[in-house]
Amino acid sequence: MLAHAIFFYFFSILAIFSALMVITSRSTVNSVFFLILDFISVGCLFIMVGAEFLGMILLIVYVGAVAVLFLFVVMMLNVAQQKQSWFVGQKSTHIPSGLIVSVLILLELLVVVGGWKYKENIMSSSNLVIDTSITNTHSIGSVMYTDYILYFQLSGVILLLSMVGAIILTYRKRENVKTQSYLKQISRDKASAVMLKDVEFNKGVKIDD
Amino acid sequence: MENINYIIPEITLFLGICLALMVGVFFRNSFSVVIKLSILILLGVIYLILNDWGGEQKIFLDSFKNDKFSDYFKILILISSIFIFFSSDQFVKDKMLNKFEYPIIIMFSILGMFFMLSANDLILFYLGLELQSLALYVLASIDRDNTISSEAGIKYFVLSALSSGLLLYGCSLLYGFTGSTNFDEIGVSLITQNTGAIFAMVFILVGLAFKVSAVPFHMWTPDVYQGAPTSITNFFAVVPKAVGLAVIIRFMDLPFKNIIEEWQTIIIFISIASMILGSVAAIGQKNIKRLLAYSSISHMGYALAGVATGTVSGYTSTIIYITIYIIMNMGTFACLYLMKTDGKYSEKIEDLSGLSKDRPMFAFSFLILFFSLAGIPPLGGFFAKFFVFMSVIESEMYALAIIGLLTTVISAFYYLKVIKIIYFDDSKVKFDDVRNLSIKATIFLSCLFLSLYFISPSIIGSLLNELFI
Numbered sequence: 001m002l003a004h005a006i007f008f009y010f011f012s013i014l015a016i017f018s019a020l021m022v023i024t025s026r027s028t029v030n031s032v033f034f035l036i037l038d039f040i041s042v043g044c045l046f047i048m049v050g051a052e053f054l055g056m057i058l059l060i061v062y063v064g065a066v067a068v069l070f071l072f073v074v075m076m077l078n079v080a081q082q083k084q085s086w087f088v089g090q091k092s093t094h095i096p097s098g099l100i101v102s103v104l105i106l107l108e109l110l111v112v113v114g115g116w117k118y119k120e121n122i123m124s125s126s127n128l129v130i131d132t133s134i135t136n137t138h139s140i141g142s143v144m145y146t147d148y149i150l151y152f153q154l155s156g157v158i159l160l161l162s163m164v165g166a167i168i169l170t171y172r173k174r175e176n177v178k179t180q181s182y183l184k185q186i187s188r189d190k191a192s193a194v195m196l197k198d199v200e201f202n203k204g205v206k207i208d209d
Numbered sequence: 210m211e212n213i214n215y216i217i218p219e220i221t222l223f224l225g226i227c228l229a230l231m232v233g234v235f236f237r238n239s240f241s242v243v244i245k246l247s248i249l250i251l252l253g254v255i256y257l258i259l260n261d262w263g264g265e266q267k268i269f270l271d272s273f274k275n276d277k278f279s280d281y282f283k284i285l286i287l288i289s290s291i292f293i294f295f296s297s298d299q300f301v302k303d304k305m306l307n308k309f310e311y312p313i314i315i316m317f318s319i320l321g322m323f324f325m326l327s328a329n330d331l332i333l334f335y336l337g338l339e340l341q342s343l344a345l346y347v348l349a350s351i352d353r354d355n356t357i358s359s360e361a362g363i364k365y366f367v368l369s370a371l372s373s374g375l376l377l378y379g380c381s382l383l384y385g386f387t388g389s390t391n392f393d394e395i396g397v398s399l400i401t402q403n404t405g406a407i408f409a410m411v412f413i414l415v416g417l418a419f420k421v422s423a424v425p426f427h428m429w430t431p432d433v434y435q436g437a438p439t440s441i442t443n444f445f446a447v448v449p450k451a452v453g454l455a456v457i458i459r460f461m462d463l464p465f466k467n468i469i470e471e472w473q474t475i476i477i478f479i480s481i482a483s484m485i486l487g488s489v490a491a492i493g494q495k496n497i498k499r500l501l502a503y504s505s506i507s508h509m510g511y512a513l514a515g516v517a518t519g520t521v522s523g524y525t526s527t528i529i530y531i532t533i534y535i536i537m538n539m540g541t542f543a544c545l546y547l548m549k550t551d552g553k554y555s556e557k558i559e560d561l562s563g564l565s566k567d568r569p570m571f572a573f574s575f576l577i578l579f580f581s582l583a584g585i586p587p588l589g590g591f592f593a594k595f596f597v598f599m600s601v602i603e604s605e606m607y608a609l610a611i612i613g614l615l616t617t618v619i620s621a622f623y624y625l626k627v628i629k630i631i632y633f634d635d636s637k638v639k640f641d642d643v644r645n646l647s648i649k650a651t652i653f654l655s656c657l658f659l660s661l662y663f664i665s666p667s668i669i670g671s672l673l674n675e676l677f678i
Contacts, residue, residue, distance in 0.1 A: 112408055150216075150269045154324060154336045157223060158343060161317045164230070165347035168310040 008048060015041040028074045036067045053136040215266045215275045218257045218283070219323050225250035226316050233309030240307040247312040248294055251319075255287050271391055272330035278676045279326040281528070282455045286322055286448045289535050290315060293447070295647040296543045297440030300554070304438055306352060314351075315444065318344030322452040329463075331380045331390040334456070338376070338420075342369050345449060349437045361436025368429045369419065376416025382409035383464070395464035407471050413460065414475055421453035423513060424482035427506050434502035439554065442498055443542035446505050451531050454512055458524050461516060469519045476517040481612050483510030488620035496556050497548075500623065501541065504582060507620055508534050514613055515597045518604040525676070526596040529669045533581075533593040533662070540578045540655030546648050547571060549641045558627060563636025571640075572631050574652045581659045583624035584617050589662035596670070 018041065021034040039062045046055035131139060144152050199205050213220075229250065233243045258280050265276040294312060301307050321344060324337030346369065350362020384390050386405040387398040399406055419426040434442045465472055487507025494500040512534065515527030548555045565572035581590035594617065601610045662668075 112405060147270055150273060151332055151336060154333070154340065157317070157320065158336065158340050161314070161340060161343055161347075164310055164317075165314065165343065168308060168314070169347060169350060169353055 004048070008045070011041045011044045011048070015045065029071070032067060032070045032074055035070065036063055039063050039067060051136060053140055212266075212268045214261065215268050216273060217261070218254045219320065219327075221257055222250065222254050222316065222320050222323065225253070226313055226320065229309075229313050229316070233313065239309045240302075240311070243309040244294055244298065244312045247316055248291055250316070251287050251291050251294075255284055258283055258287075267329060269333075270330075271393065272333045273324075273327050274329035275327060278455070278459070279323075281673070281676060282326050282451060283323055285451060285532060285535065286319060289447050289451075289539060290319060290444070292539050292651055293440065293443050293542075296539070296546060296651040297443060298647060299643070299645045300438070300440050300546045303549075303552070303554070304352065304440075306438060306440070308351075311351065314344050314347050318348070319448070322448065325452055325456055326459075328459075329392045331384065331392075331395075335377060335380060338373065341449065341452070342373065342420075345369075345445070348441045348444065349433055351441060352438045355436075357436040358438065359436075361433045364436075365429055365433045372416045372419035372426065375412050379409045379412025379414075379416065382406070382412065392459075392463040396466050399464065400467045403468075407468065410465055410468065410472055411475065414457075414472065414479075417453060417457050417460065418479055421450050421457065421509050421513075422506055423479045423509050424486050424506065425479070427483070427486065430506060431499045431502040434505075435496055435498045435556075439498065439542065439545050439556075442501075443538070443545075446501065446538050446542065447535050450505065450509065451535060454509070454516070454527060454531050457513070457516055458527065461519065462524065473517060473519055476513055477606070477609055480510045480513040480517055481609065483507060483513065484613055484616040485510075488616045488623075491620065491623045492626075494623070495558055497545065497558050497561075497627075498556050500558065500627070501538075504620070504624075505538070507616065508582075510616075511594060511597055511613060514601050514609055517609065518600050518606065520600065520604055522603060523597075523600040525670060525673045526600045528673055528676070529596050530593040532669055533589045533659075536655050536658050537578055537581050537590055540574065540652050540659070541582070543648050543651040543655070544571070544575055544578065546645075547640065547643050547652075549643055550638050551641065555638065555640075558630060560638045560640075561627065562630045562634035562638075564631045564640070566636050567639060574656050575631055576628055577656045577660055578652075579624045579628055583621040585621070587660070587663045589659035592662060592666045595666075 015038055018034040018038040022031050022038060025031050025034060039058060043055040043058040043063075046052070046058060134142075197205055225247075229243050229246050232246060233239045236242060261275075262280055263277060265274070267274050294315075301311065318341045321337045321340030321342075324333055325341060326337075328334035328337055346362055346366040349365045350359045352358035380390075382405060383395060386403055386409060387395045389395055389398065415426065418424075422430040434445065437445060461469075461472060461476075483506050487503050487505075487510055491500050491503030491507070494503065508530075512527050512530045515523045515525075515530060517523070545554075545556075548560065550560070561575070564575070577588065581588035584590045584594045594613075598610050598613060601613070
């Protein structure tokens with residue numbers, strides 16, 4: 001159990017530390033790297049509580065796709081060396097108004113927590129049977145493709161739409177684009193491709209005519 | 210396995226979308242083919258729904274519910290979409306929007322609305338909502354070389370994403386406090402006073418009010434209406450509004466049925482605010498699309514007044530209201546397709562001046578449609594308001610009824626101002642003579658319905674009687 005506790009504290013401290021570094025580090029690229037570190041340590045925490053599927057998905061989706069996308073955006077926008085004058089330096093007008101709004105939201109949340117009342121026996125009333133003999137991935141898959149097939153398919157339709165929508169909003173048919181035509185390439189023969197010319201002395205040869 | 214029959218319209222629509230995508234990709238300049246194919250698909254889906262009319266079935270672990278209420282709205286949005294396809298055909302070609310994806314994305318949003326209407330579960334509802342809104346973001350900015358259209362798309366996207374986030378937060382709170390995502394089960398467990406669930410209800414209501422552009426959440430409406438191409442504005446003004454109201458009724462009737470005291474005040478406030486702002490802010494507008502945007506805000510206020518009663522007669526009157534609202538707007542937007550000078554579409558109200566001299570029939574249809582929007586007696590729009598206020602008075606909410614009637618008078622001012630410009634001002638701009646049968650047929654059918662509705666005002670009501678049992 002000691003090893004478990006050590007690993008738990010290691011990953012949680014790492015997660016909190018890197019989360020803090022995401023918002024405080026000067027360079028945006030460093031922020032993104034700390035974000036990736038954060039995702040990885042949270043993924044490890046997931047694996048430690050036995051939710052290995054969630055941990056892996058976190059790694060694949062957030063580290064593999066989202067964070068890399070962030071990195072691309074940061075590098076392309078060339079904001080790597082941007083100074084965070086917002087945070088240091090001259091006085092900002094955003095901070096007081098932001099603080100007021102956050103305090104208000106905090107108070108409202110306290111009101112909700114004050115009147116907190118769970119539905120009675122929420123844990124025991126749920127009719128979920130946890131089968132410990134199969135893995136998480138197996139049990140998620142077995143309901144996703146049977147009971148929740150409609151949700152699964154509908155998510156697929158949403159992805160299809162987002163693809164079509166992205167194409168319609170960004171695709172432009174450009175003029176004068178040189179495209180590769182395999183048929184044209186293969187059907188070239190020696191007569192059209194190779195030309196023999198006598199080169200006169202001191203005159204050279206004109207190629208493009 | 211025979212359960213699959215209850216979801217066959219949705220499956221057909223999706224397969225039709227895939228077919229239309231394939232046709233669009235493999236044929237060159239396939240817009241006219243794809244739009245005809247889409248109309249055929251929508252007609253086929255209407256046939257399938259009518260074929261299975263009636264009865265109430267719940268499938269997919271009670272998450273998908275097929276009943277008369279959802280069938281009625283599905284047919285309503287299908288018919289209005291077919292009319293939009295027909296009447297906007299010329300406009301779309303003139304504006305060079307004739308890419309084959311255009312009808313396909315509209316069909317995607319219709320598919321999303323189908324799931325919103327049939328949802329009996331928060332997850333299915335949210336998936337349908339996302340499918341519908343994602344299609345609408347693309348549609349709003351489909352005229353991508355036009356800055357105003359792109360701006361409209363971005364504005365709609367950012368605000369709508371925010372409201373979807375609030376709605377999702379509400380859904381998660383609701384799940385936390387009731388232990389279920391199923392509407393029926395939520396309705397059963399929400400009997401007692403539950404502060405957390407009331408928070409959830411408020412968040413969900415904010416998201417839904419955004420979708421129907423009711424007042425505190427209406428900011429996007431004028432800009433998006435003005436920025437989007439007119440054919441898309443036509444779609445925005447008609448179809449998502451009807452679905453949004455239907456979903457509000459669904460939520461109030463099923464999961465929130467037993468906490469009526471809590472939501473009633475909110476709906477009354479939203480309704481009154483929409484009626485007042487919609488009538489006052491429209492007065493200074495010079496662009497007819499912005500005018501119609503404010504007019505639609507105030508119409509949503511009247512429709513929500515019916516919901517505020519929380520009774521079956523109130524819900525029925527709201528459905529009658531939204532049906533007549535759709536018919537009025539189909540006609541009005543078809544008129545906008547005729548406002549064309551030298552091949553360019555005009556949106557200024559002052560361009561309409563003196564229309565009665567050179568185009569008397571066009572001017573007369575404007576007269577019927579705007580009188581009906583204002584709610585002047587023998588026309589259909591009057592009966593829509595009449596039924597709503599009758600049910601409000603039956604529930605003894607006199608203040609709501611009085612404010613509603615007063616705002617009707619205010620809003621009559623700007624409708625009549627347009628009529629005055631058409632009939633009594635000097636002619637400035639001469640419109641082209643557009644010879645397009647489908648636009649004229651849409652205007653004619655809509656005016657015919659509105660002016661003959663008084664013969665049998667209970668016709669929609671009797672159709673709706675069996676919706677709530």
